[in-house]
Amino acid sequence: MNFADKRKYEELAHINKALAHATRLFIVNKLDEKDYCVKELTEMIGADISTVSKHLTVLKNAGIIKDDKQGNCVYYKLQTPCVLSMFNCLANVIKSNQNR
Amino acid sequence: MNFADKRKYEELAHINKALAHATRLFIVNKLDEKDYCVKELTEMIGADISTVSKHLTVLKNAGIIKDDKQGNCVYYKLQTPCVLSMFNCLANVIKSNQNR
DNA sequence: TGCCTATTTGGTCAAACCGCCAAATAGTGT
DNA sequence: ACACTATTTGGCGGTTTGACCAAATAGGCA
Numbered sequence: 543m544n545f546a547d548k549r550k551y552e553e554l555a556h557i558n559k560a561l562a563h564a565t566r567l568f569i570v571n572k573l574d575e576k577d578y579c580v581k582e583l584t585e586m587i588g589a590d591i592s593t594v595s596k597h598l599t600v601l602k603n604a605g606i607i608k609d610d611k612q613g614n615c616v617y618y619k620l621q622t623p624c625v626l627s628m629f630n631c632l633a634n635v636i637k638s639n640q641n642r
Numbered sequence: 643m644n645f646a647d648k649r650k651y652e653e654l655a656h657i658n659k660a661l662a663h664a665t666r667l668f669i670v671n672k673l674d675e676k677d678y679c680v681k682e683l684t685e686m687i688g689a690d691i692s693t694v695s696k697h698l699t700v701l702k703n704a705g706i707i708k709d710d711k712q713g714n715c716v717y718y719k720l721q722t723p724c725v726l727s728m729f730n731c732l733a734n735v736i737k738s739n740q741n742r
Numbered sequence: 743t744g745c746c747t748a749t750t751t752g753g754t755c756a757a758a759c760c761g762c763c764a765a766a767t768a769g770t771g772t
Numbered sequence: 773a774c775a776c777t778a779t780t781t782g783g784c785g786g787t788t789t790g791a792c793c794a795a796a797t798a799g800g801c802a
Contacts, residue, residue, distance in 0.1 A: 543668055543687055551664035551671075554732050558667075562659040563790085564651035568643055571651075580749060587643055590792055595750055597790090605739035614748055614799050622738050624731045631724045632654050638722050639705035663760085680779060690762055695780055697760095714769050714778055744802090751796070759788070766781070772774080 560604035561625070565589065566597050569618075573607060574626050579615040660704035661725070665689065666697050669718075673707060674726050679715040 543551075561567060565587055572578060572586065584594045598618055601607045608621045620626075643651075661667060665687055672678060672686065684694045698718055701707045708721045720726075 543665075547668065548664060551667045553736055554667050554729065555662050555664045557732050557735050558658050559662040562655050562662040564648060564655045565790095567651045567654050567658075568647065581747090591749075592751080592793080593791060595748095599750085605735050611799090616749065622731075622735045624734050628728045628731050629654065631722075631728050632657050634724050635657050635705050635722045636653055681777090691779075692763080692781080693761060699780085711769090711779095716779065745800100746802105747798100747800085749796105749798080751794105753792105753794085755791090757789080757791100759786105761784105761786085763784090764782090766779105768777100768779075770775100770777080772776105 557604045557606070560600050560606055561628075563597065563600075565594070566601055569594075569597060569601065570606065570620070570625055571629075573618055573620045574623065577610065577617045577619040579612075579617045581615065583618070657704045657706070660700050660706055661728075663697065663700075665694070666701055669694075669697060669701065670706065670720070670725060671729075673718060673720045674723065677710065677717045677719040679712075679717045681715065683718070 561570070568587065569583060572583065578586075580591060580595055580598065583598070584591045587594055598607065598609070602609060602618075606620070606622060606625055607618050610617045610619060661670070668687065669683060672683065678686075680691060680695055680698065683698075684691045687694055698707065698709070702709060702718075706720070706722060706725055707718050710717045710719060
């Protein structure tokens with residue numbers, strides 16, 4: 543594996559890593575419906591708000607969501623909605639796994 | 643997040659986690675060309691063979707690849723090739739990130 | 743300014759991840 | 773059985789992750 547390849551795959555892996563947590567996948571799915579602020583997501587998730595905030599930071603750093611400060615609250619929204627299409631593929635993997 | 647949702651997202655996350663490492667993404671890409679055995683992949687990757695073997699196990703447990711023992715060697719192949727289509731989406735994320 | 747709400751940041755701790763090495767296992771051929 | 777090759781497994785250290793709590797920061801309003 544040459545240097546350029548290595549860089550490319552690390553970049554891809556970085557994004558997948560951001561999507562490698564149940565809570566963050568939940569967030570992505572929710573944000574596909576509409577924008578939510580940290581507090582709202584926290585209530586749905588049922589974890590500490592600092593935990594949720596950090597999950598949101600991970601997704602933001604990967605370029606999957608972006609934040610939109612409105613007064614007191616920070617609303618998050620999907621930046622690259624195509625991420626949702628990946629779920630279909632993942633669903634196929636799961637389906638295929640069940641047939642084993 | 644209810645129990646069924648939690649299970650669903652953990653299952654999805656498990657697959658993404660398997661794809662959240664540069665070496666494993668490299669392997670998936672290579673196996674899209676043709677089947678390779680552990681030794682061949684190890685030479686391309688340049689890590690210890692035990693390390694590569696473990697990466698392959700991770701991908702296999704996620705249902706992304708499967709193994710095919712032929713005599714002395716174990717050949718691996720893609721089980722769900724649609725995984726490759728995910729790369730297109732990821733490429734979009736990267737492109738979008740570069741425009742920021 | 744002071745108070746309240748929303749969010750982020752820093753710290754700590756346990757669990758998981760990832761690399762290598764060494765040893766065990768499996769198959770092939772003499 | 774023995775030697776040789778290919779692969780997996782177990783274990784050990786170093787790094788990263790993810791949860792919570794506490795403290796810091798930012799905005800809105802009296």
